[in-house]
Amino acid sequence: MRKKVILAVAALLAASTAIPAWAAASGQVVGLRRLSEQEYRNSIADIFGKDITVQGMFEPQVRMGGLVATSTAVLSVTPTGFESFSKMADAIAIQVTDQKHRAKLVSCTPKSPKEPDDACASEFFSRYGLLLFRRPLTDTELKARVTLARTMTKASGDFYTGLRYGLAELVQSPNFLFRKELGVPAGKVFTLEPYSRASRLSFLMWDTTPDKELLDAAQTGELNSAAGLEKQISRLIASPRLDSGMRAFFSDMLELDTFDNVSKDALIYPKWGGAMAPSAREETLRTTVNLALHDNGDMRDLMTTRKTFINRSMAAIYDVDFTFDSEWMPYEFPKDSGRSGVVTQVSMLSMFSHPGQSSPTKRGVALMDIFLCEPTPTPPANVDFSAINDTSGPLKTVRQRLLAHATTPTCASCHTHSDPIGLSLEGFDTIGQRRLTENGQPIDLTATIKGKTFKDGAGLGQFLHDDPKYPACMARKLYAYGTGLNSEDVETSSFKTAYKTFVDSGYRMRALIKGLAESPEFFNTPAPVSADASNGQTKLALH
Amino acid sequence: MTLHRRTLLRGLFQGSAAVMGVPFLDCFLDSKGQALAATGQRLPTRFSTFFYGLGLTTQLWVPKKTGLDYDTTSQLQPLEPFKKKMNVFSGMRVMVDDNPNFQHWSGNAAIVTGIAPTKASQFDSKTIDQTIADVISRGSRFKTVAAAASGDPKHCYSSLGGANTLPAEPTPLALYTRLFGPGFQDPSKADWKPDPQVMLQQSVLSAVADERKDFMKNLGGTDKDRMDQYFTSVREAEVQIAAELQRPEVVAKVAIPASPGDMVVNYALPNVRQVTPLMAKLGALAMATDQTRVFNLAISEPGSNIYVPGDPLGYHITTHMEAIDQTLGYQPRVAKYNVYSMELLAATLKELDSIPEGDGTLLDHSLVMAYSDQSYAKIHAVDGIPIMLAGNANGRMKTGYHIAGGGAPVSRVGLTVQKIMGLGVDGWGKGSMETKSAYPELLA
């Protein structure tokens, strides 16, 4: 593996030019990813400090191939969205240049506070241009900002007002809002130039803009060498900031933003209130990140662990004592509780379920997609749901009604695929509470997938734990997340290296991340199709 | 159409023959109508608050159905003419966390700040009308205006925070003097100047647009289309800002009306009934002539002291003293007082709806928030304080809904209001009332 990388890098070094890629004609855009809300906020916080408030509306995101991160490679900015970015940029710039903050954030003092000072302005825009654009400004770019500031200062009679408007321009520039990933030729492939590498690493691992050390490593060419790359990767992985990165990844992979649209019937489940959704979300993130990073555990245990973290609201749904030691307390479910890993946590059970009753189909479809990378096609348009929802007939449980209608051949093909998972989870109602009977009848919790029979949440957990598709899916999704590709279109070969590292390590998350970042497939792409392709198809030939 | 077309309104103020011009003349719109169409500028959206004390009676006002086409209950009957232009919210909750539940205060303070107050008679932040005024009142003469129909300048729930509130104009004469007395700005005056800040913003957008060539280099296919979209959005922002550099579109030729006479302004219901629509009309005219874009009207304090002459107890004391009629299940005299509040709200909305503006009325181009201090005044409950929104906000609010909060914090309504008014907010409120969820079904 090492040898291959060294060869590839040697080829790269031979191909690198003295003019930076973003200014040269030879660089090819191999990726264009709009910043997500969290990435935007984290970048501003890291560049200007946490006390700069960011207030505004961000455009909605869309899930593709199971990941919102993929949509950043496809979506643009609408007029309303730009209006919001423009207002936010100005609000940020006002704060950065105000009396309170300028001592800390403006590194130089103008000769006169009422007159332009090109030297100081240049220092200011050079510094923040690098941090915001995630690569240095070209001379032309720098000159344009200094000129803009000069004009603003003359019009307003205040040096800092000039800085403010110039900075506002940077923060609403496409160079900040979009991550332009540039590739340079390296033999048969194109490989990301160093600043693009820095961004990709930083956003994957820390969910934020590259820090100074990473930018320096890009500038010196350190990121082009295997040793240099490894050093930075290890630094990023060893940092506690890896928690942020992995929270963002798991939030996406586990589709926790589904909570934004979840509502439960207040008449049937009055217990479900405003605090439940964010609590359930946080519980799942804590459990996952704790296993992945703090315990450095076997990620398959995510399906079977009975350890979790709960707050007072979750304690009420799980019906257990809360100790009030701190806002979140570790808790382990007893063996006979039927709980097993994240699939039986309130989050998974309630997000993919109806307002007034549970849904084996929704749960099954979601879990197959999330954990096994097996999405289910949408149902035909003319389906009649009245039978399934009728509790007054002889079929008392949801399971009975579902099985009855799934015998129809057109329906069976998908339902036998996705329902069993959901049926084994019927021991939990739509807000995740344990139940053993439904409408007076005991619930049958057995399920069979591809000849394997299991029962209840624990059975399902063990089934998923043992299925090699699960860790493969996690590797696939991490790869798609880091590259912006659609996980459904990714070839297995692209993340094979990463996956093998994952398996060999005993399914440790850090090994997966490192294996992925160090694999040639992470920074390399086949040569892009020409920019003049007339049929307008995606210029990136996908793996 | 010539400028001579003026509609005369006689007998407006105590029978004296007052002549008032209709402010935003259609003929002006016609001649400038082309200009408006070209810039695509809409009339500014105005914001009003209407405060009334002591709430309503839950069993009589909350509709049984939620969503569109809800049943008009007996206490909402006076608002029937405006039902299609309104949204009503039931079951919204005020969470005070560790703060005391100040009677006749925590509820209304929470609705306008999203924060449970830590001290009685104080706000823990700027109130919502001020926050909105910060954004929309640029260019109008007064940032906000407030009036009190029971005659007490302290009846004002507009504040920059703390114990200070704007003084409310306590009589129609005082309100008239403030708006149309000395200092009245004729918006058609020739020496109007654009906001210098706007010109600077224009340069910034121009600089962003200039990045296009460099950025689009090396892009192909769908990425090119995406960035085209982005730069189109930048262009739209440039167009919008260019419009702001033009004279405001509210150009009204108003004949200064004669000032209203002296009249008794106090808590007696017949007086409140006379004063409220007068103040509403003056406020509406003020918004139509861009004297202000934010108008606050309070018909009483939170523990309303309005009384029907002959009733020795009055509204507030009745809420505490009147027995619950066991057959009806509520307090009948209190229920009557509740309806008076709704009638006064309807009279206020009528004034806004009576001013034609462009293709609609001032009400169509406004958002009115009507709210109170308690849900069940007898026991100072704050769970389910009625909140109502009226107006179409220039098409930015969908109307006709009854939204059942189910215990959701009142701050969700305030957040929705701010989004409708175009403020770039993603969240509002503090503590248990901190929220990032507006009501998307109301956002157009």
Added chain:
Amino acid sequence: MTLRQLLLGSTVAGCALAMLAEPAAAAPWKRGFVVREYGFAFRYGGRPESAETDPASDCARGSSVHFADEAEMRKTLEKQPWRSKQEIDYIVKPPEIDKARLPTYVRFYVWGRAASYRGWRKGIETYVNPFAAPDPGQPEVTGRIGDGLNLDGKIKATDFIGPDGERGIDNALYRAWGCDAPFRNPASGTLDLRENTQMQEGLYTVVIRISGNKDPMNDDDATVEIGYSPDKIVRDARANVAPDYSYRIVKSEQYTKLKAKIVNGVVETEQVDEVHVPRIGWFPDQMGDADFHKGKLKLKIAADGRSAAGVVGGYRNWLDLLSENTFAQTGAEQGIRDHEDAVSLYYALKRNADGMPDLKTGRNTAISMAYRIQAVPAHVVDPATPAQVRRPVEDEKRRKGFEMVKSAMLKAVSTRTVQEVPLGTGEGQFPAMERTIADLPSRDFFLKTLDAPGKLDENGKVITPKPQAEPQRQVKNDATTAVASAEDDDQ
């Protein structure tokens, strides 16, 4: 949690499974509850369609109607021989009241001031000195059925019969105060509704924990704990108190632990000298101790374990009870507004007091009573780090005021010497009345004629209170503030 407890706790069809459950092998168990309804155990005898104050099987003469209208007010005032007819007429109907800005409050405070001074001679404030006024007469409960506990082990003619037939129920407070309008009928009694609403909206939390070693429904070696929780009550989407939340129980003064026996789900504790539990109230400064002498607790747990109902009772010092109720705001405030008369409540307590006789005088210092309790399941836990129930700083002023007036009343009653009303407490509606009548044309009559807690200066004029500080203005405004405000006083 064992599977059996899991089944007993499950929300759906739990009782079906509970019935199937065999008597358990001895195993430690505990059950927690959070109180959702807490108030006087005053059984209401009316039918659903009777009017709020109507006579019914509990109150043959209906609820108290003190101060309810002009006729009642007149009746009260005529009992003072030193009042002239003109004074009575003017008080009942203040002249030119429509000229005042706040006519409703003019009447309220004038009535309130007059009601505060009903002594046998002029100048005695009779909420602080109730013995100085004749007994106005409190309608007492005439029904035979009442909730509560048999505290003295005897069956006396004056005792009530419990709703399940138990004889010898000692709840003399019910007899004395059960027809008091603000506490009659939990569905509509103003103060009862108010205190329960405030409690549910987060004013305070009471929790109960029951534990034992055998069987939750039948255990002869059980323990009951009751006390405050610093954790707020959580309500669900339908505004009911949500079940299954965790609450810490703090071992403050208001914590009590008792041994108990459980028979078919009925929990009955031992009877002990002092049972300290949280006190009912609707203002934060009312939070404190309800000290039940010879107290005990009795609760019935539903078969599915999903609710508990019962009482905690004992003998409470009746002067404590009187002051807690009278001076929650001011005597006249609750009097005029809620149609109760603290003076008649004083006499009613004296008459019905039936416990803890004073060693010297032999007179009973306490009265038998009970609080009613309805509770929902909760996880009641011990705090890991010491916790306290938070007392809001904002309310300290009120609490101090209350203590001052209470001690004045206690001194008055115990020494039978007339005590002055402490100033700064609002008692006697001072200076609220003076402020409110400032623009009343006939105000001088009232200022001269009515007594006031405030001292007169050397010119014989009533000391006017300091003018209210002008609120800061953000914009200069010419309009003057003519009005005295009633807003400072709670309603």
